[in-house]
Amino acid sequence: MENVWDYPRPPAFEPVSKPIRIEFAGRVIAVTDAAFRVLETSHPPVYYLPRSAFIGCTLExxxxxxxxxxxGDAVYFNVRVGDQVAERAAWSYPDPTPPTFAAIRDHLAVYAGAMDRCFVGDEAVTPQPGGFYGGWITSDLKGPFKGGPGTMGW
Structure with missing residues (x-):
């Protein structure tokens, strides 16, 4: 088990060893074996996929x-498949603070709660509580997790 309270502050990032898949509007919209995850104290990991992984949708x-x-500064995207839109469901850091986070340039993260399902390997994730943060909870994580009611001051 990984305890999110053992994650560092400032956060760290690392390559992901499992494939990542995102489904929205009944189809696979992104898949990659080249994702990164950002690890920050009290948060489940946020997964960043290369922009090239998003093949089944339009990013607006x-x-x-x-x-x-x-x-640094994040920009946001709607995720569109046909007439179905997940508003502000993805974000990116086009000019991340160097040098630590330079590797996530040209990568996007997605709010799991705005998608049909997101997977790390074969496991469907649970969205981080609260809707503000974008962490993905898997069965190998131990909380409590920041984001739910009463946790903003942690």
Whole structure:
């Protein structure tokens, strides 16, 4: 078991050894063996996939940004398959804070709760609680996880 309270702050990132698959609107929209995960204290990992992994959808840039003290400015995307849209469901750091997070340039993360299903290997993930953070919970993680009611001040 990985305890998310053992993850570092500032966060670290590492390559993912299992394939990642994302399904939306009844189809596979992304698949890769070349993802990274960001590990931050109290959070389940956030998975970043290369932009080239998104083959079954359209990524539509949307207005608005957010700022991460560790990774820099994030931009957001709607995920579209035909007439089905998951609004602001993906984000990216086009100019991540170097040198630590330079490897996630041209990668996107996706809110698992906005998709039909997301997989790490053969395991369907559970979205991080609360809808603000984008972590993916797998059975090998131990919490509690930041994001649910009453956890913003942790």
């Amino acid at each position: 840039p949307v207005s608005g940004r957010s700022f991460c003290e560790w990774k």
